[in-house]
Amino acid sequence: MRKLSLLIYIICLIAVGSFETFAQEKALTLKDIWASRTFASENVYGINPMKDGNNFSTIENGDLNVYTYESGKLLYTLVKATDLTLQSSDKPVALSDYTFSPDETKMLIPTEAEMIYRHSVKSAFYIFDLTTKKLNALSEGGKQQLATFSPDGQKIAFARDNNLFLKDLLSGEEKAITTDGLWNEIINGTTDWVYEEEFSFTQAFFWSPDSKKIAFIRFDESQVKEFQMTYYGNLYPEQYKYKYPKAGERNSIVQVKVFNLETGLTSEIDLGENSDIYIPRIKWTRNPDMLSIQRLNRHQNHFELFFADTRNAKTTLVYEEKSPYYVDITDDLYFLPDGKSFILTSELDGYNHIYQYDLTGKLVKQLTAGEWDVTKIYGYDPDSKQLFFQSAMNSPLDRGIYKVDLKGKIQVVSDAPGHNSAMFSSDFSYFLNTNTTINSPALITVHEGNGRLIRTLKDNASLKARLIEYKLPAFEFFEISDSSFKLPDGKVVDLNAWKLLPPDFDPKKKYPVLLYIYGGPGAQTVNNSWGGANGLWFQHLAQKGIIVVSVDNRGTGARGSLFKKMTYKELGKYETEDLIATARYLSQQAYVDPAKIGVFGWSYGGYMASLGITKGAEYISTAIAVAPVTNWRYYDNIYTERYMQLPSENTDGYDLNSPINHVDKLKGNFLLVHGSGDDNVHYQNTMEMINALVKANKQFDLMIYPNRNHGIYGGNTRLHLYEKMDNFLFEHLLRQNQLQ
Numbered sequence: 038m039r040k041l042s043l044l045i046y047i048i049c050l051i052a053v054g055s056f057e058t059f060a061q062e063k064a065l066t067l068k069d070i071w072a073s074r075t076f077a078s079e080n081v082y083g084i085n086p087m088k089d090g091n092n093f094s095t096i097e098n099g100d101l102n103v104y105t106y107e108s109g110k111l112l113y114t115l116v117k118a119t120d121l122t123l124q125s126s127d128k129p130v131a132l133s134d135y136t137f138s139p140d141e142t143k144m145l146i147p148t149e150a151e152m153i154y155r156h157s158v159k160s161a162f163y164i165f166d167l168t169t170k171k172l173n174a175l176s177e178g179g180k181q182q183l184a185t186f187s188p189d190g191q192k193i194a195f196a197r198d199n200n201l202f203l204k205d206l207l208s209g210e211e212k213a214i215t216t217d218g219l220w221n222e223i224i225n226g227t228t229d230w231v232y233e234e235e236f237s238f239t240q241a242f243f244w245s246p247d248s249k250k251i252a253f254i255r256f257d258e259s260q261v262k263e264f265q266m267t268y269y270g271n272l273y274p275e276q277y278k279y280k281y282p283k284a285g286e287r288n289s290i291v292q293v294k295v296f297n298l299e300t301g302l303t304s305e306i307d308l309g310e311n312s313d314i315y316i317p318r319i320k321w322t323r324n325p326d327m328l329s330i331q332r333l334n335r336h337q338n339h340f341e342l343f344f345a346d347t348r349n350a351k352t353t354l355v356y357e358e359k360s361p362y363y364v365d366i367t368d369d370l371y372f373l374p375d376g377k378s379f380i381l382t383s384e385l386d387g388y389n390h391i392y393q394y395d396l397t398g399k400l401v402k403q404l405t406a407g408e409w410d411v412t413k414i415y416g417y418d419p420d421s422k423q424l425f426f427q428s429a430m431n432s433p434l435d436r437g438i439y440k441v442d443l444k445g446k447i448q449v450v451s452d453a454p455g456h457n458s459a460m461f462s463s464d465f466s467y468f469l470n471t472n473t474t475i476n477s478p479a480l481i482t483v484h485e486g487n488g489r490l491i492r493t494l495k496d497n498a499s500l501k502a503r504l505i506e507y508k509l510p511a512f513e514f515f516e517i518s519d520s521s522f523k524l525p526d527g528k529v530v531d532l533n534a535w536k537l538l539p540p541d542f543d544p545k546k547k548y549p550v551l552l553y554i555y556g557g558p559g560a561q562t563v564n565n566s567w568g569g570a571n572g573l574w575f576q577h578l579a580q581k582g583i584i585v586v587s588v589d590n591r592g593t594g595a596r597g598s599l600f601k602k603m604t605y606k607e608l609g610k611y612e613t614e615d616l617i618a619t620a621r622y623l624s625q626q627a628y629v630d631p632a633k634i635g636v637f638g639w640s641y642g643g644y645m646a647s648l649g650i651t652k653g654a655e656y657i658s659t660a661i662a663v664a665p666v667t668n669w670r671y672y673d674n675i676y677t678e679r680y681m682q683l684p685s686e687n688t689d690g691y692d693l694n695s696p697i698n699h700v701d702k703l704k705g706n707f708l709l710v711h712g713s714g715d716d717n718v719h720y721q722n723t724m725e726m727i728n729a730l731v732k733a734n735k736q737f738d739l740m741i742y743p744n745r746n747h748g749i750y751g752g753n754t755r756l757h758l759y760e761k762m763d764n765f766l767f768e769h770l771l772r773q774n775q776l777q
Contacts, residue, residue, distance in 0.1 A: 063507045065577040067763060070570050071756040078478045079495045083134065088141055090464035099132055106467035106483055109492055120170055130163055130172065138190040142167055145184050154230060154716060157239045175204060176211055182227055183240045187248040194242060194251055201226040201242055201253060214251065214296050221263065221280055224256040229289045231282055234717060235675035236317040236366055247325035250347060251296045254316055258289040266714055269743045284670055284677040285684040291316045293330055295347045306330065306345045307352060317366040323376045333364065337679045340364040355398040358383060362602040363679045369414040380424060382411055384598040391426065393443065404441050410595050412436060418465035425450065425465060433533060433595035434514065434565040438470065450488040456566035469494065473567035475512040475535065508540045510579045517588060519618045525603050532615060533563040534588040537579040549633035549770035550623050551578060553587040556612040557641035558680055559594040559601050562587045574759060582771055586623065590615035606687050608669060608680050609694030613648040620656035633770050635659035640718055640747065641666065647696035647726065650707050658705040659769045661762055664718045664747055667726040668695040671719060697729045706769040707737040710758065712745030738765065
């Protein structure tokens with residue numbers, strides 16, 4: 038009996054060992070990645086720093102709880118889910134987002150969110166009084182956009198149907214500030230499509246510091262040409278038209294206006310006689326009568342900062358910058374509390390750095406310097422007189438958090454390896470830091486303003502443990518060298534890259550390779566940050582036996598102005614040269630099958646993949662282009678002209694690197710994917726590419742997703758898309774490789 042028990046015990050040990058081995062070799066599936074929450078990261082939701090600087094609020098199970106930064110102790114529940122019930126309904130309003138009034142006695146709660154384009158959304162807003170616990174709808178006239186408390190907390194401004202409205206919280210009165218708003222013609226207080234997409238903002242109205250004025254931008258898009266899309270699903274498909282200015286075409290005419298709440302009158306700021314301009318930002322200074330206005334010329338290489346006295350509409354040029362290439366627009370403009378100076382970032386010395394100017398535009402001091410880029414300004418602490426910012430100081434692959442005083446002394450706040458992103462308390466005495474690396478999901482920690490670690494909020498331990506169950510290859514960074522990687526000053530640079538090798542990699546074998554590319558101006562795919570579902574898909578491909586590589590070509594970000602802007606007027610030229618050079622480099626490695634090198638990209642990356650399979654046909658045999666631009670003439674004017682000027686000024690730049698004009702070179706396997714409802718990179722791009730391929734008698738594969746936008750998602754769409762791409766890659770890179 039004891040012998041039998043021992044035998045059973047040994048069998049169990051073997052079984053457990055076999056199970057552990059099996060668990061370690063568990064394979065990623067597309068359903069795990071795209072159709073379940075198997076690899077969902079933990080996060081902290083609905084966080085708002087409280088005005089006292091010591092506490093923050095966060096949404097938990099529908100409640101709004103308040104915690105201390107220092108101890109992490111739950112102080113109290115500010116709002117219970119059951120509090121948010123209208124008198125006319127027993128069903129509570131779901132709390133998923135909120136904004137406090139300045140005195141934190143009221144909240145704005147958006148519900149029933151309805152996306153318009155990539156950033157714009159309209160919602161049914163509710164006002165919750167934290168004192169009386171009463172919940173009321175902001176307005177009964179339809180969904181609203183961008184509802185915003187006045188600084189004194191007594192009023193709310195919002196947009197609806199291209200007009201601006203004002204709600205008085207004391208009287209309950211709602212008033213229209215503008216009445217001329219009209220779909221596809223006049224927009225007040227929000228942006229047109231191209232401003233939203235390319236200048237990255239939708240709110241175009243702002244309260245003065247004293248709550249007595251509202252400055253807003255008015256768009257007249259009546260002369261902008263319409264683009265039409267077809268939406269399927271009904272017996273007769275719906276035709277949707279909206280204003281989309283393509284390269285070289287007319288823009289909206291913009292005006293800056295100021296509504297005075299005391300007089301009820303609206304005045305206009307004089308922007309000059311030339312109406313073919315951009316106003317990418319307006320912002321109130323510390324002076325409630327002084328509005329700052331940023332202006333760009335059509336080429337976007339001449340930037341001007343004006344101060345407008347709203348009492349008399351007089352403008353004064355305070356700062357200007359000219360570039361042989363273009364000037365990037367950011368949100369990094371801060372007016373210091375002393376009312377005597379302002380902060381902005383600029384690439385004047387070849388890298389993006391922080392500068393201080395007085396209100397006349399005289400340079401006070403360049404606060405940061407070096408061969409690295411500042412990537413974000415978080416704000417200024419008037420007590421310590423320090424400015425907090427994020428930068429790529431240590432490496433283009435990483436992001437750290439730093440602070441600098443007004444004498445230029447820089448101190449490290451958080452520079453752990455990887456990507457660090459901070460959310461500061463209202464007085465900068467604390468911050469939440471989110472750190473990820475390319476091989477590790479988010480670690481969310483609480484710190485003092487000087488960087489001292491207080492505690493961990495989320496460590497994603499369960500996700501990390503789950504990932505260990507899979508035999509996942511690790512991302513490895515490396516550099517690619519080639520004498521062709523020259524900058525305009527003649528300097529030869531190396532390109533940053535990462536690679537994923539199959540878990541059982543054998544250097545004596547030959548493997549297929551998939552190159553993942555984006556490549557657009559200022560962008561990066563080679564970051565030391567967690568890649569989420571896409572990163573897991575690449576690891577899934579590596580598990581199947583495909584080496585995956587990504588490279589940041591010349592023209593990408595965090596390596597200075599010259600590296601980024603050298604593609605000016607020639608989008609696609611140097612990026613494609615670098616892609617081909619990378620493919621050539623890989624083909625020379627002993628463990629790579631040179632006949633099985635593929636490329637995958639989305640949007641700008643789809644453009645690059647299309648150029649890779651055509652201009653790079655000697656080295657690239659397979660390509661997947663998702664939502665590609667195929668000719669820059671088809672894309673919007675703010676983005677395209679920033680890098681290419683107008684088509685009439687740069688015909689060769691537009692034509693020489695359009696993949697449509699290189700389809701005759703196609704020899705390999707090409708999959709085109711597009712959403713027919715793509716309002717950004719129009720389906721037209723793929724249709725015109727198809728015309729060119731058919732004319733050249735070139736075979737290709739095609740997948741169109743009806744009504745899907747640029748992101749191609751919704752329902753089962755992502756899983757279907759990635760199964761399609763999997764099958765295509767396995768057929769042309771993997772299966773044929775295994776048959777040889």
